Amino acid sequence: QVQLVESGGGLVQAGGSLRLSCAASGNIFSINAMGWYRQAPGKQRELVATVTSGGTTDYADSVKGRFTISRDNAKNTVYLQMNSLKPEDTAVYSCIIYWGRSEYWGQGTQVTVSS
Numbered sequence: 001q002v003q004l005v006e007s008g009g010g011l012v013q014a015g016g017s018l019r020l021s022c023a024a025s026g027n028i029f030s031i032n033a034m035g036w037y038r039q040a041p042g043k044q045r046e047l048v049a050t051v052t053s054g055g056t057t058d059y060a061d062s063v064k065g066r067f068t069i070s071r072d073n074a075k076n077t078v079y080l081q082m083n084s085l086k087p088e089d090t091a092v093y094s095c096i097i098y099w100g101r102s103e104y105w106g107q108g109t110q111v112t113v114s115s
């Protein structure tokens with residue numbers, strides 16, 4: 001059974017930084033793409049960033065230049081470094097991994113940016 005455990009969320013002032021981590025455990029190997037979504041209250045879920053198994057990254061326009069996604073394949077872990085945070089970045093952030101024909105989600109971690 002595959003499980004994803006997220007960490008790193010919290011409360012930060014505008015302009016600050018946070019780093020999210022998402023570690024996959026279980027009998028899992030050679031993960032395909034990994035990514036992060038977020039959902040703010042009253043808004044639709046938004047794809048924030050993705051990274052392929054080859055290291056190609058993609059970002060939502062709203063976070064380009066501020067967020068960096070990376071992965072450690074040896075640890076089955078994906079990271080999201082968030083800099084220059086804005087109040088509009090406040091949301092629940094969830095990681096996702098694609099393995100085989102399935103996708104797996106983390107439980108979500110709250111990120112709150114105060115003005």
